[in-house]
Amino acid sequence: MKQPSYSDSSSGFEVDLKQALIWVARALDYVGVDDTHHSHRVAYIAYQCALELGWAENKAEFCYFAGMVHDCGVSETREHTMLLEQLVPQDAKAHCIRGYHTLKQCRLLSQFATPILYHHTHWKELEHIDIPAFEKDVAALLYLSDRLDFMRARYVSNCHSDLVTLHEELIAECVMANAGTLFNPHMCDAMVKLVMTDAFWFAMESEHIETIGLQFENIDWLQKQLTIEDMNSLGLFLARIVDAKSPFTYQHSQKVAELSRYLAKKVGLDEHEQEMIFIAGLVHDIGKLKTPDEILHKEGPLNEREYTRIKRHTIDTEVALHKVFPNAKIAEWASNHHERLDGTGYPYHKTGEDLDVPSRIIAVADVFQALSQDRPYRGRMTQQEIAIIMDEQVESGKLCSAVYQVLCSDMQACYELSTGLYG
Secondary structure, X not given: OOOOOOXXXXXXXXXXXXXXXXXXXXXXXXXXXXXXXXXXXXXXXXHXXXXXXXXXXXXXXXXXXXXXXXXXXXXXXXHHHHHOOOOOOOOOHHHHHHHHHHHHOOOOOHHHHHHHHXXXXXXXXXXXXXXXXXXXXXXXHHHHHHHHXXXXXXXXXXXXXXXXXXXHHHHHHHHHHOEOOOEOHXXXXXXXXXXXXXXXXXXXXXXXXXXXXXXXXXXXXXXXXXXXXHHHHHHHHHHHHHHOOOHHHOOHHHHHHHHHHHHHHHHOOOHHHHHHHHHHHXXXXXXXXHOOHHHHOOOOOOXXXXXXXXXXXXXHHHHHHHHHOOOOOHHHHHHOOXXXXXXXXXOOOOEHHHOOHHHHHHHHHHHHHHHOOOEOOEOOOOHHHHHHHHHHHHHOOOOOHHHHHHHHOOHHHHHHHHHOOOO
C-alpha cells in the first residue's frame, strides 16, 4: 500500500559526527549512575595533557574522542563501580577487550580500537608491545587520564565542598609514585603540571567539555557528514552496548531494527525510509543505559516505583537522539515505541492521530521481539502464544491492526528474524 514520505532526503540524511561521538559519551556515562561524566572527564584530561605534551592539535583532538568512547566495553554499573574502587582494578582488561571488538565492528570508530584495547595496560608492559607509536601514545595517555579521574574521585569524595585544589599535591604524588611502572614517565611530568593548575580543575565540567569537542577542526574525518550507511554502523555500535547491559536483552535492539525494516518494506515505505526506521530500531532503547541494573535484571514483576523508573528510558532516549538527529524523525519514532493508539502508553500518552506508520511499526516489532525472547521471568514464547497476546492488544485498540496483519501474513519469517532460529 502507498504510504506518505517520512524522509527529508531521497539519498540520505546528514549527521554531525562530532555531535554523534559526544552523544556516545553521554550514553556510556549513563552506565555510571552514581558517578556520571567519567567519559567526559577522561576526554578532557587526555586532551589537556596532549596539549601540555606539545602534541599536534589533530593528535590531541583524537585523544579527546578516544577518551569519550574509551569505556564502550563497560555495560553494567557494577563493573563501572569496580573500575573506580582501586587504582589497579581487578580484571580491568575484560572491558578493554570487549570495547576493542565492539569498535572494530564499527567502521567509523575502528581507528579507536587498538588504543582502547590497551588503555589499562601498564607502561612497563605497553612500551614493549609492537603497535604503532601513535596508538601506543594514545593508549598510555588514556590510562593515565582514566586513573587520574580515579584519583580525583578518591581524594575529593569526602570533601565537604568542591575545593579540589586542597588535594592537588596528593594527586600529584600518586601520579609520580607510579611513573615508569603504571604510567609513561614523560606523560606524568606533563600531567603533574596540569594537576597543580587551578584552571585545569575548574574547567572539568561536562557542559564545558562538550563545547571543546564541538569546536575541533583539525581531524579530517570529523568534517564529513554521515550517510545512512555510516549511521547504520554507528547505530549497530550503540545497539551492542545497550543489548550487552542485560543478558536477557541480548540482540533485542538489533532484532527490533531488522524486524522493523522488514515490516516497513512490506507496508510499502521506500528504501530510505526503511533505513531510517532500521536506525530508529537500533537505538530505540538507548535510554535503558540509565536504568539501574537491578531493575533490568529483576526476575519477577516490577513494583510501581520500579515500573515508573523504567518508563523513563523513553524520555532519556528522546533527549539523547534529538542531539544527533535534530532534523530527522528518528528520535520521535524511537521514543514512541511504548505509546499506544488508545492513549494508554507512555511517556506522552499519545493517541492514534499522533502516531505515524513508522512509530506503529516499531511498536509492533518491539512487542513481538520481546515476547519471542527469553526474559528473567519467563522463557521465549511460541508463535501461537505471541499471537494470543498481540491479538488482544490489537483488538483493544493499542497496537496498529494494519501493521500487525502484515506481520501475521508472514509470521514464520518474522519469528525467524526476531529469534534468529531458522528452519
